[in-house]
Amino acid sequence: MADISERNDTADLEDQDPAVDAARREPDVYVVEPLLPQRLRRPSDLLRFMATLLVIGAVILLSLVAKQTLNGLAGDVQEGASLVPNLLSRVASFLGGGAILVVPVAFAVERVFHRDGLRVAEGLIAAIIGLVGAFLIGEWVTSTEGVADLRQLLTGNRPGVEPLNSLLTSTIAYCTAVRISRRPTWRALMWTVVALYVLSLFTGKQITLPSAMLTVLTGMAIGYATLYGIGSPNTRPPGNAVIAALRRLNFTPITARRVEDDHQGSRRYAVGLKDGSSLDVTVLDRDRQVAGLPYRLWRRIRLNSETRRRAIRSLRAELEREALMAYAAQAAGASTPRLLGTSEVGTEAALLAYEHLQTRPLDALADSEITDDLLAQIWEQVELLRMQRLAHRRLMGDSIHVDRDGRVVLTDARSGEIAAGDLLLRLDIVQLLTYLGLRVGAQRSVVAASRVVGPDQLASAMPLLQRIALTRETRSALAKNKGLLGEIREQIQALKPEVTVEEIRLERFRPRTLVTIIASTLAAYFLLSQLSQVNIVTVVTTANWAWSLLALAASAVSFVAAALMLRGFVPEPLPLWRTILVQFASSFVKLVTPPAIGGVAINTRYLQKRGIPPALAVASVGASQLIMLIAHIALLLLFAYITGSSTPTSFTPQRGLVLALLGVAVAMVVMLGVPRIRRMLTKRLRSLFSNVLPRLLDVLQSPLKMLEALSGTVMITIAFVICLDACVSAFGGKIDFTTVAVVFLTANAIGSAAPTPGGLGAVEVALSAGLTVAGVPAELATSSVLLYRLLTFWLPVLPGWAAFTYLQKHAAL
Structure with missing residues (x-):
């Protein structure tokens, strides 16, 4: 983590920084800028704190998982420590115990002599917090019954041993807060002393291996949290230091004022020179290099390697990158502001001085001002970059400018890439196509691009028309025009009808996939915990075969x-038989998709293969799902009412049902009172009625189709309820049919909302809990649910796979 932090002390900066000295000698230019804050909360401190917490969590988790191995390792370490000669052990204990206090005190004295007593005060605050924090954590670990495993790992169950050594925790917190790690000599000395102190604790059996690791990590976390909480001295060079750096580049500034920061948060100054010209100066501050790091790390992990950017760069690397791209763009003949000079500004910043051009960003122009000639100029500038293998990577309204004569100027070279591959060059085309499409429409954007770069280049870029390929701002703008990417594809296909679109996967994974994996892992954990309570062989062999066969028959009827x-x-x-096979095939697909997605996709694909247009296929499946939802709610209310009326003592009282309905009504009124939610619902309902309602009207014209649809909808629910009721009866459970129906309908709703394949885990937990609440013994409820899921989820997988293969072979899917 040291690579992303500031590197020098404030006192050193004041004593040694030549830029500050030069600024003091030449204070003749008044820089118009707001006062810089005396202290800053640096993102690097927050990132370090979060990273340390993650490491602490990983250490605790691994320690609990590998408890036996760790205990054996700790025993080996203790045995090795006992073999140390007694004299050497005493010397180590004396040196470690004394130096653990002497070294921090010596560093504090040295800082005070350098007039940096404030830093020592910050360290003392962290040390006090570390001492109190170690004590409170220790008290919690030793007094809480539910953390016996953790207590054994941290103390070895030895009396008088602290879970976290208070002295070591406070010392590490102090050293972290005073940034002793930036001083190589002091850092080496401090860690040597810490090692000796830990060795002495091991020899005296006063610490365990997990305790030593967690003590150090906790001290570091407290130190970083203290630094971020109270802030660090601001080491950013002020405006007069920037002026001094410009003078060293042989410029003669006479005026300077700070203007709006750029999109990355870098400071910018407008500087007037003695000869009447002007400069646009960008200042790169070292403490800003980690701003936005979590987002960049997420993109780096999520995207394929060729599209990724380095998440962390040093100040020098950032300066060189922007300068190199600016010079390369000038050499390519592109219209960009000329880079006139670069310089470090002390040790904590660097600047780039560009010639000032009177321009307006494209974002400041009205859509009506973006003419076809202007569009052609924009594409010509991008083509000049592309011919020299230069990727801009941020072609947006704030980086495309227009000067007084109407000429296009490209800015913001920092995001660019030299010697770019084909993929990055095509991404530039996609980004610009999309941005201009948002401004002037898909047709004008594509036509203007084709006249400059040609239809072939547009066709090669078409597979990259994906939201993930665009900048964050463009993705946000697309939320209001979700069909734009499809319109751009249609326009390109109109230019190149014979083009074959090859799929290009930019993402390593999608967030939905990550959620599914996590949810599936949790579901597997809960399912395994259920399986550990019962014996599957016993479940199958002890179940009443008559009731089991009835449950199997009900499961088969559900597919019909x-x-x-x-x-x-x-x-x-x-055809009825082939349609039944499609439903079996959907049971196979549910192994890898959430329950509400797999069946819809399979049915839609089947209808399209039957020659039904895609829009009508989607509308038919959507209509079936809508009616299924309405029937589900109606049956739930009906069975809940019957259950509440017949058994008013326990399961679902009629008064509770009324209160629940009133609560739902109040929630709907509140939600509809929020304009944003109301607009979203209105938009969704409009699309629903525009597609599904006409399809329902077509069905209503045929009484036979109506009867078939309604009977099938009701039969599905009744078949599953009979299956679950038979599974409960197979183990001797006594429960009303209506109660089983309420349990099933509730659990099915939960399972449909779960992101796990087939609702795995969520359905089992919901069904078991519902049956238990209804009065079925817990072990019997678990056995019933496992038999039910075996018959309805796992057993149909094999015939579902056979049906899926058969349908694919005969071009039905």
């Missing part, structure tokens, strides 16, 4: 019912 439901919502004729 699903086929009837789909046929009922499609006016066109569908």
